[in-house]
Amino acid sequence: MRTALSIAGSDSCGGAGIQADLKTMTMNGVYAMTAVTALTAQNTTGVRAIQEATPEFLGQQIDAVFEDIFPDAVKIGMVSASELIRVIAKKLRDYEAKHIVVDPVMVATSGSVLLKTDAVETLEKELLPLAEVVTPNIPEAEILSGMAIKTKEDMLAAAEKISKTYGCAVLLKGGHSINDANDYLYANGEGHWFEGKRIDNPNTHGTGCTLSSAIASNLAKGYELPEAVKRAKDYISGALGAMLDLGKGSGPMKHAFDLTGEFAKEVR
Numbered sequence: 001m002r003t004a005l006s007i008a009g010s011d012s013c014g015g016a017g018i019q020a021d022l023k024t025m026t027m028n029g030v031y032a033m034t035a036v037t038a039l040t041a042q043n044t045t046g047v048r049a050i051q052e053a054t055p056e057f058l059g060q061q062i063d064a065v066f067e068d069i070f071p072d073a074v075k076i077g078m079v080s081a082s083e084l085i086r087v088i089a090k091k092l093r094d095y096e097a098k099h100i101v102v103d104p105v106m107v108a109t110s111g112s113v114l115l116k117t118d119a120v121e122t123l124e125k126e127l128l129p130l131a132e133v134v135t136p137n138i139p140e141a142e143i144l145s146g147m148a149i150k151t152k153e154d155m156l157a158a159a160e161k162i163s164k165t166y167g168c169a170v171l172l173k174g175g176h177s178i179n180d181a182n183d184y185l186y187a188n189g190e191g192h193w194f195e196g197k198r199i200d201n202p203n204t205h206g207t208g209c210t211l212s213s214a215i216a217s218n219l220a221k222g223y224e225l226p227e228a229v230k231r232a233k234d235y236i237s238g239a240l241g242a243m244l245d246l247g248k249g250s251g252p253m254k255h256a257f258d259l260t261g262e263f264a265k266e267v268r
C-alpha cells in the first residue's frame, strides 16, 4: 500500500486541516499519517483559538514517521510560524522526502488568519523550493507573486512568475474568485487549464486542504502531476456534489461519498 504524510493543523470541526487530509487520503486509497503543526479550536463559522506545537515536538513527529513508514508523498498545509516552517524544511531535506505538495494556507474560508505575516517569507524561501507543486488560491497567489490577479490572463502570468521564482510547479485555483471550478497548472514551462464543473454548493470548508491531499495521494500512487491533478479534481467534485449540509457557516464536504461506477475506478 502506498503511503502519504500530512503536515498540517488540526480542525476540531473535522472538515479541513489534518482531519480533511486523513479522510481524503483514505478515500483515495493510500495509508495516511500525520504530523500536527497546531491545534485549532474551530468550527464552520470561524477559528476561536490556535495552540501551536513546539518546533521540537513537530520535529519529533516527523522523525517518528520517516524512521518507520517512509511516506511516498507529503502534503503540507497550515504552518503558522517561521520556526515550525524551518523545522519542516530541514527534516524534509534531511530525509530526501519525495512528492511534496505545499498548500500555502494563509486565511481560512471563514476569514481567520492562519499564517503569521513574518512567516510568509520563510514559507517562500524554505518550503516552496522543496515543493513538486504549490497550490495557492487567488489571494495567496497575489501575495506569492506580488501581482494583483483580476482576470484569467493575470492567473497565467502569476502562476508562471511563482513557478520561475521558486522552481516548483504551481496549481493556481480559480475557486471563489475567478471562474470558480477552473484551475490553472503551470509546470515545466507549460500551462494547462483544468476545467471543473461548478457545483452550486455553499459548503466549501476545507476544499483547499482536500484538493492538495488528493493530489499528494495520487502522486504517492505514481501518477504524473497533470493526471494527479485531474483525479483530485474529480474527487473534490464528488465530495462537493454529495451536498452535505452541516453547521451554521460554510460547512464541510462529504469526503466519504459513495464511490461507484467509473468514478470509483478514477479514484482508486
Ligand SMILES: Nc1ncnc2c1ncn2[C@@H]1O[C@H](COP(=O)(O)OP(=O)(O)OP(=O)(O)O)[C@@H](O)[C@H]1O
Binding pocket: 016, 107, 108, 109, 136, 137, 138, 173, 174, 175, 176, 180, 181, 182, 183, 196, 197, 198, 199, 200, 201, 204, 205, 206, 207, 208, 209, 211, 233, 236, 237, 240
Ligand atoms: N463550487 C465549486 N464547484 C466545483 N469545484 C469547486 C467549487 N469551489 C471550489 N472548487 C474547487 O475546489 C478546489 C479548491 O479550491 P478553493 O479555491 O476553494 O481552495 P481554497 O480557497 O484554498 O480553499 P480553502 O477555503 O479550504 O482555503 C479547486 O480545485 C476549485 O476549483
Ligand SMILES: Cc1ncc(CO)c(N)n1
Binding pocket: 008, 009, 010, 011, 016, 017, 018, 040, 042, 077, 078, 105, 107, 108, 109, 114, 205, 206, 207, 208, 209
Ligand atoms: C487547520 C486548518 N487548516 C487549513 C484550513 C484552511 O481551510 C483551516 N480552516 N483549518
